[in-house]
Structures are given as C-alpha cells and as structure tokens.
Amino acid sequence: MWKGRFQVETSNLVQKYGESISFDWRLYPYDIQGSIAHAAALQDAGILSKAEQLSITKGLKEIKKEIDSGEFKFRTSLEDIHMNIESALTEKIGDAGAKLHTARSRNDQVALDTRLYCRAESKAIYERLLNMQDALLTLAKKNPDAVVPGYTHLQRGQPVLFAHHLLAYLEMLDRDCGRLRDAYSRINHMPLGSGALAGSTIPVNRKLIADLLEFPQVTQNSMDAVSDRDYLAELMFVISMVGIHLSRLSEDVILWASAEFNFIELSDAHTTGSSLMPQKKNPDVAELTRGKSGRLIGNLMSLMTTMKGLPMTYNRDLQEDKEPLFDSVETIKIALEVFAEMMAEASVKADVTAEATSDPFLLATDLADYLVRKGVPFRQAHEIMGELTAYSIREDIPFQDLSDEEWEQFSPVFESDVRDVLNVETALKARKAVGAPSPANVARQIAKWEKRIAKPPGLV
Numbered sequence: 150m151w152k153g154r155f156q157v158e159t160s161n162l163v164q165k166y167g168e169s170i171s172f173d174w175r176l177y178p179y180d181i182q183g184s185i186a187h188a189a190a191l192q193d194a195g196i197l198s199k200a201e202q203l204s205i206t207k208g209l210k211e212i213k214k215e216i217d218s219g220e221f222k223f224r225t226s227l228e229d230i231h232m233n234i235e236s237a238l239t240e241k242i243g244d245a246g247a248k249l250h251t252a253r254s255r256n257d258q259v260a261l262d263t264r265l266y267c268r269a270e271s272k273a274i275y276e277r278l279l280n281m282q283d284a285l286l287t288l289a290k291k292n293p294d295a296v297v298p299g300y301t302h303l304q305r306g307q308p309v310l311f312a313h314h315l316l317a318y319l320e321m322l323d324r325d326c327g328r329l330r331d332a333y334s335r336i337n338h339m340p341l342g343s344g345a346l347a348g349s350t351i352p353v354n355r356k357l358i359a360d361l362l363e364f365p366q367v368t369q370n371s372m373d374a375v376s377d378r379d380y381l382a383e384l385m386f387v388i389s390m391v392g393i394h395l396s397r398l399s400e401d402v403i404l405w406a407s408a409e410f411n412f413i414e415l416s417d418a419h420t421t422g423s424s425l426m427p428q429k430k431n432p433d434v435a436e437l438t439r440g441k442s443g444r445l446i447g448n449l450m451s452l453m454t455t456m457k458g459l460p461m462t463y464n465r466d467l468q469e470d471k472e473p474l475f476d477s478v479e480t481i482k483i484a485l486e487v488f489a490e491m492m493a494e495a496s497v498k499a500d501v502t503a504e505a506t507s508d509p510f511l512l513a514t515d516l517a518d519y520l521v522r523k524g525v526p527f528r529q530a531h532e533i534m535g536e537l538t539a540y541s542i543r544e545d546i547p548f549q550d551l552s553d554e555e556w557e558q559f560s561p562v563f564e565s566d567v568r569d570v571l572n573v574e575t576a577l578k579a580r581k582a583v584g585a586p587s588p589a590n591v592a593r594q595i596a597k598w599e600k601r602i603a604k605p606p607g608l609v
C-alpha cells in the first residue's frame with residue numbers, strides 16, 4: 150500500500166508483529182458498511198462516477214458474503230481488515246476500487262469501524278442486561294414470600310425478603326443500563342472525513358455519510374476524531390461495572406449454594422461435577438464470572454494505560470485498543486447470557502432460608518425500636534438490647550423464651566407485648582419507608598420493574 154516510498158520489503162518479523170487482521174477481522178461488516186457510505190460521498194463530490202460507485206458497492210457486498218461464508222482468504226501481509234478488503238475489492242473490480250481510499254485514511258476509517266462496532270455491541274449488551282434483569286425478576290416472582298437473613302460483614306443482620314435482595318441487583322443493572330445509554334450517546338458520532346488528521350482537500354459531505362450510517366452527529370475536530378478512544382474507555386468501564394455487579398452476585402450465589410448456607414439449588418445444567426469427588430456439585434458459572442470480571446477490569450486498565458501518554462494525533466499504539474475491547478465485549482455478552490439462564494432456573498429452599506431467618510437475634514434492632522417507641526433514647530435502647538443479647542447467649546435462652554421477669558430486669562419498659570415484635574412477618578411489614586423491604590413495597594417494586602423491562606428507554 151505504501152510501496153512508492155520504499156525500496157525494501159517489510160520484514161517478515163515486522164509483518165508478524167504489526168498485523169491486526171488476526172483480530173480486527175471482526176470489524177469487516179462495519180468496514181464494508183463505512184466504505185459503501187464513503188463511496189456515496191465520493192460520488193456526490195464528483196470523484197467517482199455513478200457506475201464506479203455502483204461497482205464498488207456491488208464488489209463490497211460480494212466481499213461481505215465471502216467473509217460471512219468463510220470463503221474469504223485474509224492475508225497477514227495486508228496487515229489489517231481495511232487493507233484486506235480494499236485489496237480484494239481492487240482485485241475484483243479494478244481501478245474503481247483503487248479510487249475508494251480518496252479523502253480517507255485508515256485512521257478515520259478505523260475510528261469509524263470501531264464506533265460502528267461499539268454501537269452494535271452496545272445494543273447487544275443492552276438487550277442482555279435487560280434479559281438478566283428479567284431473569285432475576287422471574288426468580289423473585291417465583292419466591293415472593295421467601296425470607297432470608299440480610300448480612301453486613303457477612304454476619305446476620307436483619308431479615309429481608311429474598312426478592313428484596315434480588316431487586317438490589319436490578320437497581321445495579323439499571324444503573325449499568327443508564328451508563329450504557331450515556332456512553333452510547335458519545336459513541337454515536339461519525340468520524341469519517343477526518344482523514345489522517347487534518348481532513349482532506351477534497352470536500353466530502355460528511356453529513357451525507359452520517360445520514361447513510363444513521364449517526365445523529367459528526368465529530369467536530371479532525372485531530373481529536375482520529376485519536377479519541379474515550380468512547381472505548383467508557384464502554385469498557387460500563388462493561389467492567391457490569392462485571393463487578395455479576396461478580397458480587399456470583400459471590401452470593403456461591404455462598405447460597407454451599408452446604409453451610411444451603412439457600413438455593415442450581416440446576417444440574419448450570420453446575421459441574423468433580424473428577425475426583427463424586428458428591429460435588431460446583432457453581433462454576435458463578436466462579437468463572439467472578440474470575441472473568443478481573444479480566445474486564447484489566448482490559449480497561451490496559452486501554453487507559455495505552456491512551457495516557459500519546460501525543461496528538463493517531464499513533465500506532467492505538468492498535469492495542471482492539472484486543473481488550475473485543476475480549477471485554479465478548480466476555481460480558483456470554484456472562485450475561487449464561488447468568489440469566491442460571492438464575493431463572495435456580496430454586497430457592499424457602500424452608501432453609503426461613504429457618505436461618507428465625508434466628509431471634511435478627512430482631513434485636515426491632516426490640517430496640519420497641520423501646521424507642523416507648524420513649525427510651527435509642528443509645529440506651531441499644532445498650533439494653535446488647536445486654537439482653539449477652540444474657541440470652543450466656544444462659545442459652547432465646548428471646549422468645551425469656552420470662553416477663555427476665556425482660557423487666559433489663560428494662561421496666563418491657564411489657565408482655567414485646568413478644569409481638571419477635572416475629573419476622575411483623576418485622577418485615579413494619580419496614581414501610583421507601584426502599585425498605587416490606588412485602589407491599591417489594592410487590593410494588595416488582596410491578597415497577599416488570600413495566601420498565603418491557604419498555605426500556607432506547608439507545609440514541
């Protein structure tokens with residue numbers, strides 16, 4: 150492609166070191182789509198005849214079919230997807246193909262291809278995020294009454310509905326959806342026409358290209374447009390955040406599926422056995438997801454580190470953006486798919502979770518609130534309940550079995566109605582504030598999420 154200036158062939162080692170076709174072949178549908186739009190703009194600018202434009206478009210569509218079907222031979226010597234396609238086109242249609250690169254550089258071409266790729270993949274990820282929310286909602290709806298201990302420091306804290314615990318993840322994934330929409334709005338700018346860095350002396354109608362490719366706006370600075378990778382970093386941050394959320398859920402699932410908790414049973418289809426220990430049923434999907442989230446974060450760090458020291462404008466370092474990007478996109482898509490399938494089919498052992506939630510200490514705070522309602526300052530109530538807890542442990546008498554006299558020893562404010570507080574159902578019903586886990590609140594939230602998932606805001 151640059152033979153004019155050079156007397157010696159590129160060394161084989163340099164070709165091997167610098168090629169990107171082994172991974173950027175993934176951009177082919179976008180490269181072709183972009184070239185078809187570029188050809189239309191070149192025709193509009195009077196560089197290509199109508200016949201030339203048609204022959205380019207036809208040739209590119211044929212190449213697309215050849216790549217789709219696996220017939221196309223990618224050549225490492227042609228370095229990247231852009232040159233592989235252009236060279237195949239020129240072989241196919243002759244001179245018209247050689248005109249296609251007018252007013253274009255691989256720098257704005259790769260920026261366009263990557264934006265088109267990110268746009269398509271953002272939509273795919275968005276869809277999967279919604280499916281994942283739907284799967285968690287399905288599990289919540291299948292177990293509307295199941296109660297679980299809520300934990301802080303992985304110590305039992307207070308009772309919650311299992312559905313409330315799951316809906317916490319819908320909140321996280323909803324923020325991820327919002328972040329994705331936000332990132333999308335900055336991906337959705339059309340960079341072609343920026344040339345190598347300073348546009349072109351041949352005036353191409355960039356607005357026309359943007360319209361053909363359905364971009365609502367064109368980039369406004371050619372130097373920025375060929376070197377900007379912020380939109381990739383943003384997308385990869387969103388993906389990392391989704392990964393972190395799935396990783397946290399993984400940890401919950403791994404704990405819940407252990408014999409120690411025994412709160413859920415995963416389907417055989419989503420677990421694996423051990424080659425040595427016949428009794429094992431391992432939550433590998435959750436472990437892999439927890440593991441893969443590290444890779445997603447690593448990919449983001451890799452891109453940001455690549456970007457941070459680059460002088461304006463395009464530098465070849467930027468070719469290093471693609472492998473982490475492709476890896477993150479592909480990893481998060483399958484992680485969301487498999488996780489959604491697994492969660493929708495998990496079964497909750499409501500008897501075991503109820504047993505765990507019947508631990509009376511989970512209601513120690515509710516007892517302190519009882520004292521508060523009767524006029525005891527909270528700090529004193531807290532201390533009284535602390536002493537009562539220590540007494541209950543020492544004497545091995547659960548709260549509900551303490552006699553009236555024992556209660557009174559700790560505070561004269563306690564009356565026999567204190568035992569009404571010692572009930573998980575009462576405790577949940579009383580948690581009525583916005584965001585708290587009363588059954589009525591949780592039912593309202595479930596209805597809200599059903600509507601939202603059915604009619605999500607679009608990506609623009």
Ligand code: ARG
Nearest residue numbers: 169229255256259465467468
């Ligand atoms: N394969 C290159 C990349 O991914 C395409 C752009 C190359 N531009 C250049 N002037 N060498 O960044």
